[in-house]
Amino acid sequence: MTTDAQSGDGEKQCQPASEVAIKPGPEKRLRIAVLNRVFSPTGGGAERYSIALVEQLAQRHEIHVFAQQIDHHWPGVTYHRVSAPLVKPRWINQLWYATVTWWATRRGFDVVHSHENTWHGQVQTVHVLPVKYNLFNGRAGLRLAIRWLKVLSSPRLLAYLAMEKSRFSPQLMHRVVVTSPALKAVMNQTYPACDVSVIPPGVALPAVALNRQAARLGLGLTEQGRLLAFVANDYEKKGLSTLLEAMIRLPSDVELAVVGNPSHIERFQKKAVTLGLGERVHFLGHLKDVSPLYEAADVLAHPTTEDTFAMVVLEAMAHGLPVVVSDSRYCGIAGFLKNGVNAVILSSPTDVPQLAVALERILSEPVLREGLARESRHFALQWSWARISQLQALMYEEIAAEAS
Known part of the structure; x- marks a missing residue:
């Protein structure tokens, strides 16, 4: 099973969920x-992806979640808290988690679905670039030799690589799932023996729209003026530095609301103050429900330097x-996406003038803004979690049928 369809030249192209036939x-x-x-x-995009699938699939199957941190409750889902005797160093905790969950799930389940770097689980969903790719891609000669010396002297890197090698071993015949065609290309380059399918994230379509002023008031934001939204857990990687620099070039009535990892706030608050943006940038920390921010904002800015999909874009x-x-x-x-139709796409995420011009155009041109808003909603309608979860369910059912 895959969300890929054969094109005329034999290459596989990923289709939106709405274009894939779903069999009962x-x-x-x-x-x-x-x-x-x-x-x-x-927790982030990977966590929200996993949670959304669980919520959908619990309607049809018996779901057991194995996690070290649990902040979720859903009817029909059984939660198993995994101990974490050593949260840091992270690589030891990862080994511990992988070992404990292997022992706990080695029998009694029709399917084990891992969203983590583990050596077990018939379904392995990959949300980030492979460790091997990050370490070795584009390196040759002396640079490659130096990198290998670094790896061989690091128990952390050796552990991650060993787990990843087992995770993507063709002998284990794991079903490898990625969230975008771009990540599939990276996986094919890094682990060519893997059979990789694309199951992109879905989205929960909002039932009732909030009043913009009411949404801003609820978040403690000013009711007037124009508002940009930025949502991320890794502020630097997702481009907040570039966005703050672009803010300097925008009119003074344009403000920015930042949602995500509270541990990054102090550093970026200082940068905002240094840039003279202290009164225009609002750090809201984590929000369990980001919907009010999407309702309050005029534009979502996501000048990321690395994102295998970007669920926040689809949610917005x-x-x-x-x-x-x-x-x-x-x-x-x-x-x-199509540039200028349902999004404005940046050729360089670190190009401050380009970002500022793109934001200024949307904020100042009502026809462009309304057209993008209309096409954004139309695009998102193709990606409901109900349909995406059926793609995952088909894979589960294939695995169970093969086992029986």
Whole structure:
């Protein structure tokens, strides 16, 4: 099973979920283990992906979640808290988690689905670039030799590489799932023996739209003026530095609301003050529900330097929010978007003038802004979690059928 369809030249192209035929599944109720160290809606895109699938699939199957941090409750889901005797160093905790969950799920489940770097689990969903790719891609000669010396002297890197090698071993015949065509290309380059499928994230379509002023008031933001939204857990990688520098070039009535990892706030607050933006940038920390921010904002800015998909972009589009996003070399969802039609796509995520011009155009041109908002919502309608979860369910059912 895959969301890929054969094109005329034999290459595989990923389709939106709305274009994939969904066959009704069998009545058999499967017992499924889901592995995710952090099972919380504030954890990040990978966590929200896993949570959304669990919520959908729990309607048809018996779901067991194995996690070290659990901030989620859903009818019919059984939660198993995995101990964490050593949270740091992280690589030791990863080994511990992988070992404990291997022992706990080695029998009694029809399918084990891992969202972590583990050596077990018939389904392995990959949300980030492979460790091997990050370490060795583009290196040759002396640079490659130096990198190998670094790896061989690091128990942390050796552990990560060893787990990853087992995770993507063709002998284990794991079903490898990625979230975008761009990440699939990286996987094919790094682990060519893997059979990789693309199952992109979905989105929960908002049922009722909030009043913009009410949404801003609820978040403690000013009701007047124009508002940019930025949502990320890794502020630097997702481009907040570039966005702050672009803010200097925008009119003084344009403000910015930042949602995400509270541990990054102090550093970027200082930068905002240094740039003279102290009164215009609002750090809101984690929000369990980001919907009010999407309703309050005029534009979502996502000048990321590395994002295998970017669920926040899809979520914003579901609220009819115009988006400015890095191109597909840096952000997976951009491979599905059309520049100037349903998004404004940046050729360089670190180009401050380009970002500032893109934001200024959307904020100052009502026709452009309204067109992007309309097409954003139309695009998001193709990506409901109900349909995406059926793609994953088909894979589970294939695995169970093969085992029986």
